[in-house]
Amino acid sequence: MFNNKVYHKIDALSGSVATLRAEGVKYNEIAEVESRAGTSLAQVIKLDGNNVTLQIFAGARGVDTSAKVRFLGETMKVPYSSALLGRAFTGSGVPRDGGPEIKDNPSPIGQPSVNPAKRIMPNEMVRTNIPMIDLFNTLVKSQKLPIFSAAGEPYNELLARIALQADSDVIIIGGMGLKYDEYLKFRSTLDKSGALAKTVMFVHTAADPTVECMLVPDVSLAVAEKFALEGKNVLVLLTDMTSFADAMKEIAITMEQIPSNRGYPGDLYSQLAARYEKAVDFDGAGSITILAVTTMPGGDVTHPVPDNTGYITEGQFYLKNGRIEPFGSLSRLKQQVNKNTREDHRTIMDAMIKLYAQYKETVEKQSMGFKMSAWDNKLLKYGADFEKRMMDLSVNISLEDALDLGWKTLADNFDKTEVGIPSKLSDKFWPKK
């Protein structure tokens, strides 16, 4: 049933939300709103009798009560074809790079969840040549992993570096609340390395309407899903998911929903999960790997956005002071792959972190002015080596080299019996003096 009627009377306007009376409207349907502010798409977000609530993508500023509203009879769609590659769009799919509009294969966004029975176990390591990732928290194909960070940290640089060094067929970048120069930087970095030709960008900049920000993950992931079903391995980079959550909060408050925690809507977890769970390794097709930046307001990990994210994703990387922190950072899927890399991988990983934890305690003791024992001094030297050889983000070595360097670092600082490694391994790998 196609509804061709045009409505001319909006009853209420609040934030980016408009209410009007209309008949035969379907839930989540798209409408076109034409007013003196211009033409924008809008989505039905509530039906109550004949009262229809619309969320206007371009915002309601300048929308007048006599604006023309036409319901399109279908849900939000995004075009999909290989012509998307190399291009950049806004959250509602309008080209942002001056190129032609693409209208091929309109595909609905926000499709149903993948049947868990049709997933396969992730089993392929994604090499990044960053020891803190490859050795300590290995990234795995089809993983969903956030980078927890704070304003001012080089998270977009890290994202771009992973995009360039990790192996993938298609890269999709979803930018939310990006500064315009950050968008340009992404473009030029990818362009310089030649990766732009396999990249699609959906970018909402800080100056764009809030509702478009909410669309970015759905649009990006809908396109990613299409590529993956064609057998491609897709890497989706989202930055910054906190902006996405804040956009949701803004809409929820406008809608007078009861907030649950610091103003965020009660379904924050489900909303975030619906996006992150799009990460998948299809049984018999391609895959989607998601890396998403989540900035923590005030560096607080218990803030609702990072907190809910942590429960959804398969681990997290903490980017702090320009390096990936060993504590708290975790790749839940690493166990799937690090048993097949090298036999000493897991042992080195555990042993080095345990000793680094002890180093941290010693630093604390030292700062309180305690006498350092012989053991403390060993730890102090080890900690410094560890930070220089492993944690520094400029270190760019393969996993195997990183493992060898790990053994060397242990041997440089400790006796074989002090590192808690089973003898059968240390006998084999402990560097001979």
Place this chain on the structure above:
Amino acid sequence: MTTNGKIVAVNGNMITVKFDGAVAQNEVGYAKLGDQRLMAEIVRVRGVKCDMQVFDSTTDLSVGDDVEFSGELLAAELGPGMLTQVYDGLQNPLAELAKEAAKISKDAEFFLQRGMYLPGLPRDKKWDFHPTAKVGDKVSAGDKLGWVTEGIFDNKTMPGHKIMAPFALKGNYTVKTIAPEGDYTVTEEIATLADPSGKEVKVTMMQRWPVKVPIKCFTERLAPEETLETTVRTIDTFFPVAVGGTYCIPGPFGAGKTVLQQTTARYAKVDIVISAACGERAGEVVETLKEFPELVDPKTGKSLMERTIIICNTSSMPVASREASVYTAVTLAEYFRQMGLNVLVLADSTSRWAQAMRELSGRLEEIPGEEAFPAYLESRIAAFYERAGRVKLKDGTIGSVTIGGTVSPAGGNFDEPVTQATLKVVGGFHGLSRARSDARRYPAIDPLDSWSHYNSVIEQTRVETARKILRKGNEVGQMMKVVGEEGTSLEDFTTYLKAEFLDAVYLQQNAFSDTDATTPVERQKIMFTVVEKALLSSYKLADKDTTRKFFMDLQQTFIDWNDKPMGSAEFETMKAQLIEKIETAASDK
């Protein structure tokens, strides 16, 4: 007469329906969308309108669409054919859904299609029914009528799958007819029962039971006294779980809740494990799905999957079925309990379930309680855990349901409403700590904060002594941070090292090592005796450095010992070595 209605409002997954006849709270109805029927449940009735939560996406529904009421509450199908299945929260078999979806298109099979519901029990499969009841027998709800063989219920190592008189029967019935031995599907009639007035009930091997109502066909509830062997040392020795008991595992993300649940699902000594992945990651379910069929259950010699049922309603699946999923899981468990079996329900995570209630409550615009959770949060959590228990059935056999639920507190703070409501009603608390998981001390169960009301596999007094040393060692550790090592006496320092030793070799367990991952009670007893010796000996070591060296060496040997299979020659030699090391250090020379 069926009741019908029309949609008057749509808001998220909630619809308001104006109806024409009678409806019941929690009754199931179907919203019609073209040729699709979307399942929904009544959550509130007001006058001639009711609010319903839809178990699917409400996209494209519009005001005026038809709704058909079923007259039934949300129910699970119980009978042969549940083992090894992977269901969603509404008991739709996921593998079958994929097959059915594949008929739509090639790509469609990857996704959960809206409005597609399939029966929980296979309809075409025939089971070999062996009657045990005879015509003229008096039976009541839950009494055995016969049995079939199914997987582990092979009637050899384990008795057959019991076919029982419907749990919904009230009073005594007489068996009028009973089917002869032969192969039947779950919908074929296998018996007719008559009540005293002569009214007849036809019985099939399948029965439907409303998931939110506990099954109560037993004579009495018993105290949970026996320890449930999980083979996780920290749990069995320090914070045990009882057969028929309840426990919870709260912890911040990344502290190892799921790994702990998976280890338990794998090694716990029970008959049936029902894993409810409630609002969690799909990837983890896939792991279980692919690994369990490969693993052997030591008890039956068959694959571990044969004793497992997975209820999988992951975080991106509809939130209303997430709310239903834990009830579906516990209803299936109660069914097997009625067969005299010990069943373990692992719910991961109950916080997601609570959040589903919160979302629903928000849409209903109910007055919110703490953190916007509904006021009835506590009573719902209590009622859920109360479905656990060890019971004496009518035939004198004993069955049990044990429930272990993880809790994912916001910000890792245990003061939040879900954790607090859970702690009030469970018998064991395995609190996971961020500090431990950061230090890679797994399982990250906090040995000082956790507690259990149940019986340990080791004598309580010995466990207490060990815990005392842990506590004292921790105090010394804290103190040392202030006064430094040089300000600590050798005696205190030794206590500190003893506590660290106990932690490293006994509390910590490597879930990824074949031998260390599972420690049977017998081995725990041997290990504990050695650990105890190390803890209780007084050492004659000269100074702190020698003492530290001694404990590090002892720890190294012990960890190597943990990797040796029990019964091997090495196991015995290393045990002797450990004892010798301790004795030497404790002697004067």
